[in-house]
Amino acid sequence: MGFQGTKINPKKFDRSQLKFYIILVPLAAFMLLPIVYMFSQAFKPLDELFMFPPRFFAINPTWKNFQDLMRTASTSGVPMSRYLFNSIIITITIVVATIFITAMSGYALSKKKFKAKNTLFSINQAALMFVPVAVAIPRYLIIVNIGLVDNPLVHIIPALAMPVGLFLVKQFIDQIPDVLIEAARLDGAGDFYILRKIIIPLIVPALSTVGILSFQAAWGATEASNIYISDETMKTFSFYLSTLTSQATGNGVAGAGMQAAASLIMFLPNLIIFILMQSRVMNTMSHSGIK
């Protein structure tokens, strides 16, 4: 009897795969249920939201929840579009800045030789297990003392250093052969030229992964608006959503449809970006191992 192959990454369907489908498909469906539920909740008209018995899918889908959300302003009179605008600006800045910072540091840590290199990388690797909320109080003291309170930069600056991002980018640059860089150097290219014209085009998959991760973090962040910003016009959309949620616990029913609509607006960009980038992400992940 010859070697039958390990069936890892099979090219075509075989009946032996059926058992995996039997487990995976229902599980995937179960995982998606709450998300489908969120969708249908967002499109339910008011009477269906509180119908008894509850129904999973909307019967007469409507855009009314979204319209309500657009029209409603927070208690202090700031319209939703302002929060959304803030969130978009903040998120774009964070994503672009994080990508540049990690690309630069990743190149330095991977291809440059200097004394502190290994120490820096192992410190960063240890910081993979860093949990920001664990040191919320010292962070609070620091941010207060460097004068970031009530400054819109407080949304951005603390979010820029991303150990996971640097780790992934560094691992990815490691597999670019040194010969390539040497050749460019012989042709008279400087380090910044090499970084711009050779490294960055080659590590686009890793950078888009970093972009996605920082996007997810930045887009959903409420901490800064919650603690450090007192001016309503400087707060973010996700914060606005969280106030909707707490209002809804107060008076029970009013905002349920709007909440779902807002969650959908929060969630959709994540999903779309990930679907567009998923092959790049998987490409990056194959270099993610910690040795």
Add this chain to the structure above:
Amino acid sequence: MNKIKQILSNFFASIGNQIKKGFKFLIHVTRLDVAFKFIKEKIKIGLQFIGKYLAKFACLIKLDIVWNKIKAIYERLSQHDWFIATLLLWPYVLLFSIFIALPVAIAIGLSMFHFDAVQTPTWAGFQNYIMIFTSDSVFAKNVLPNTLKYALLVGPGGYILSFFLAWMLTQIQAKARTVLALALYTPSMVGGLFISVVWRTLFSGDEAGYINHFLLTNGMIEKPIQFLQSPEHLMNIMIVVTLWSSMGIGFLAMISGILNINSEIYEAAYIDGIRNRFQEIIYVTIPSMKPQMLFGAVMAIVNAFSSGYIGVALSGSNPTPDNSGQLIINHIEDFGLQRYEMGYAAALSVLLLVIIWLFSKIAYKIFGEKD
């Protein structure tokens, strides 16, 4: 040189004239605000003068020579790797030190003090730590057991689950795999807040709540359960919800780790006498993707310890009902941001960091490659 002298003397003479005029004017002036306005104006004129003359100087001494010198120095320095590395790394290192390293250091320092955010801190030594273990009954009775139970189920539990899911996904074809992997990964993109929006309506306590309604109509319960307010259920719901959202980047890393294993290794293993898929996993798959396993493990640990806000988000209160969903993170927030016992909260933070560190130490022991 004469030209420079001339310009300089003109410059000082005109400044002197301005100052003389200023003094004359000041003598006549009695009102301070007028004087202020006057001074501001004069400073402006003075600055304009200086600017003009500086521009003239720049022409004379040829700025481009200076620029070339700076460029030459830069070029000489950029032969050294350390210089380029410093240029490239300083933003990250700076941000990292301020927002990641420094908070940890401060937490360790602060945990040695009594500090209420208003008065000056007083030295406490190890008292805060001693208090955690001896006189904080909530910590001993609820927080620690809760955290351990939650972390063990969500951390290693979620980790093993995501490994097996990743493994099963690699056993099917690429297209179906992409779709299913996306379905499994999607929940982890839904941030904490939105998790609570969805799950709160699903677990809503009255009979219109989706799950209550389902159980009622199927005759499994007789009256609706207050899922999110009841101490018996909250913890389990937290675990289910976190597991639901735990197929994150660690999971993706494991999928691509398994896919990247060279199939020749499997062939060799089969020749060496491996007989089934279980042995395949134990002897080939896991050993050849140790680095990804370790990355996944670290991510799982971080996920387990940082998603503690979920209890508060689900039940809507901190502390959670009867402290049933209280994890160390909520405890820290409770003491730090609500009772302002910063020193005590810092001691709790340090304890949490130590626990996380111990967990990952174990992960490194199992999957780390010794060289």
